[in-house]
Amino acid sequence: MIAINKYTLPNGLTVVHSEDKSTQMAALNLLYKVGARDEAPDHTGFAHLFEHLMFGGSVHIPNYDTPLQNAGGENNAWTNNDITNYYLTLPAHNIEVAFWLESDRMLSLDFNPRSLEVQRQVVIEEFKQRNLNQPYGDTSHLVRSLAYKVHPYQWPTIGKDISHIAGATLEEVKDFFFHYYAPNNAILAVTGNVSFDETLQLAEKWFGPIPARQVPARNLPQEPRQTEARRLEMTRPVPVDALYLCFHMCDRLHPDYYAFDMLSDILSNGKSSRLIRRLVVERRICSSIDAYISGSLDAGLFHIIGKPAPGYTLQDVERAVWEELEEIKRTPTDQHELDKVKNRYEAEQIFGNINYLNVATNLAYFEMLSRAEDLNDEVRKYRNVTAQQLQRVAQETFIPENSCTLYYNAEAK
Template identity: 70%
Template sequence: MKINKKTLDNGLRLVHHEDTSTQMVALNVVYDVGARDEHPDHTGFAHLFEHLMFGGSVHIPDYDAPLQLAGGENNAWTNNDITNYYLTVPKSNVETGFWLESDRMLELAFSEQSLEVQRGVVMEEFKQRCLNQPYGDVGHLLRPLAYEVHPYRWPTIGKELSHIANATLDEVKDFFYRYYAPNNAVLAVTGNISWTDTVRLAEKWFAPVPRRDVPVRSLPREPLQTGERRRTVERNVPLDALFMAYHMCSREDADYYAFDILSDILSNGRSSRLNRRLVQEQKLFSSLDAYISGTRDAGLVHISGKPAAGVSLEQAEAAVRKELGELKNALVGTQELEKVKNKFESAQIFGNINYLNVATNLAWFELAGQAEDIDREVDKYRSVTAEQLHTVAEQAFREENSAVLYYKKQN
């Protein structure tokens, strides 16, 4: 992939890939701030900011209106590590995108009214997703079970509703000026726009945004877990559910790719081990899933499922542990491993056909290391061996490395 890069004087990293097969352009801005950067007593701020960034900026009272008039669309998302904003716009109106994104990087239109509106939206989302939805509080239960000191111990939406309810305008402003800075962001531009035009527009609109004093990140390192952790809760839900988590490495670690492949061997498609054996053949689960958190700091392998009628949580857990034991006791076969690698390669290739996906991926890879890593992902997965999978499974899938949540239906 032909990638162009430049760092502006204010520290903003600019990455670009031209795609003349579309008449659209995508701008993706990723800020190096997520829920892990929050104070334990003031959580949910990164997610609140995702909403506040659409509430108007210093020179533009309404973000959505001019973009819609230009034929564009936008959205955003936050996780524990980053906050990501993107828009798409016809190439003839691309300058509108640069104007909008640069102005809200410069300064938001801070007001008590805007804060009140967006705070209300986020609080409703918290209630809807975490309090009023079956199994909605799993993140609030499992995360602090798995993590004792690292800020991954709370979900992106926040530890508790009061943290958002009590957020003040001064606290919000402080969060913005600490993290929403050109020298803490990457701008990826893809689609039907030349590198020359991209640099010209970036210099025109983003270069005037001042560099800010971004705090040096110093997060507590999660200590090695030495004993199994368990919790049982009862809730008004239709079915019992099992949630298990095992500590794994960070996104930057070489073993990350082995963990990702292991999760796919367990639960990617109808022929995956957990699906085929425990859902289809033994009928112990009505549904069962395995995935990795993919976090920049040391993450988790998640396994979650709902046992079939008449199957206890103890039986269900024992069946899962038996499958994990097989990964520790025997090498994954060549054909099974190759199938998973082929699936990933095809997903990677097809995923990077779309100009917007390319913008999002380029921004992420540049933030995490360098944009050119986007072309090395397939090779990294291809290099994983059966022996590496065996070693990683032995290290990770130990009882003393696990957190187990029994989520029981109230009688």
């Protein structure tokens, strides 16, 4: 059980804290409630661009990394369709450096054409490297646009098109920052060998003077229910063919989320999982196969990706996958298989939250979802999933009219 403290500053910044005296280190995780889903369809990639711009210098600190490194710290950040997350670690006695750095770039970035151009080129090169020039790199764009027709999950975090970032103006960038990078749109989690009293004192000192901002109300279009199978076939210069099969699933706060997560593990987590054991090891239809969920805040996707073994086609792989899905729909999961997956989740939860940085990240995330205290209840929620619930979810989800299928063919040599 993780002991959790919370406080909200007058400007709306939520502070979440958990002390860990077993380490001499501290972690600070700052989560902004803005992701790619908050972008306009013709201005995508901005949330990810800001992940980079936040390291380009702020109003009083021209270089973020140097003072942090001088204090013995490290940092990183990531963005997805729902949130943007910044985190750093450093010796606990230098924790004030972290508050100083993060508060200054929340106060205001050093907006200038040079910084924008530098980070714009970094993001454009990342887009080219990961999504245009890498084998299978455009599959996220293809699958998302196939599955989502109105919801902004239809584009990945990197953005829909390079031109959106290439054409971003300084005024548009400023507007995005002051709408979303606000204390009343953020959660600050502090963990490690730092007391709650010290955390509140530093939060008030460094973040308290930052004014609340007008955060746009989120009013996203809801994806209509899919009623017929969708298929797409592409040919690319890749090593081997690949099958991408996905199904619409519930949102992160729905009780069935845990069942979906467990189904993905039953199908493909480890050598004894169904798809790997039967299609890779025993029948040797696939050279590799994986199943996973998107885990997104709004209604997400259940993904299955498989590559055929020599002598087999994408049609063979698709047929074999559907046979396994029909089996999991037809026959309840036995208790041994169910317990194995539940035990794995409990072990991951226990060992994952030994690390003070993981705790900081998780506290911020769960506070954003609903409340940080729910982190202590995750194992119980997985434990409560029954074989009957798994079977029902599989029967409702793994049906042709809820499926999106991408055949990604290798060019003939």
